[in-house]
Amino acid sequence: MNGQGLQVERVSVDNPEGLNLILGQSHFIKTVEDLHEVLVGTSSELRFGLAFCEASGRRLVRRSGNDESLVELAVRNALAIGAGHSFIVFLRAGFPVNVLNQVKQVPEVCRVYCATSNPVEVLVAESELGRGIVGAIDGAPPLGVEGPAEVTERHELLRTIGYKL
Secondary structure (H helix, E strand, O other): OOOOOOEEEEEEOOOOOOOEEEEEEEOOOOHHHHHHHHHHOOOOOOEEEEEEEOOOOOOOEEEEEOOHHHHHHHHHHHHHHOOOOEEEEEEEOOOHHHHHHHHHOOOOEEEEEEEEOOOEEEEEEEOOOOEEEEEEEEOOOOOOOOOHHHHHHHHHHHHHOOOOO
């Protein structure tokens, strides 16, 4: 960068299976263990991989999970994003809605940028100091506004998958 100011880059999240993911920022290496414990404690069926970009010291990508292919996917994406103190979690056999409140309650977690299975682009700013996430582009813009038929479909879907009575 050599005094060039600030540059912003779009980094596409590699998610070939369209898995659910959670992208966030935290502040301490302990994040890895605490996120692992929270995710393991939510469901015995949940499979996950997570990676955390350490922002000081050895500046390694720290990783954990109970599914090695998801851990590898998380590491690959963490390296591509390369923003200090960021983390990414990929989920299989579970949804962000099942774990998001617990993830946000982890003391080291500062922010969640997105929780989705949509295509994601991460906006990463780079300065002389390093790289940081500015935000995330989560999916495509709306094509219209739901009408009565779409409201009924939404209600039926939520009841079918057990989220509403």
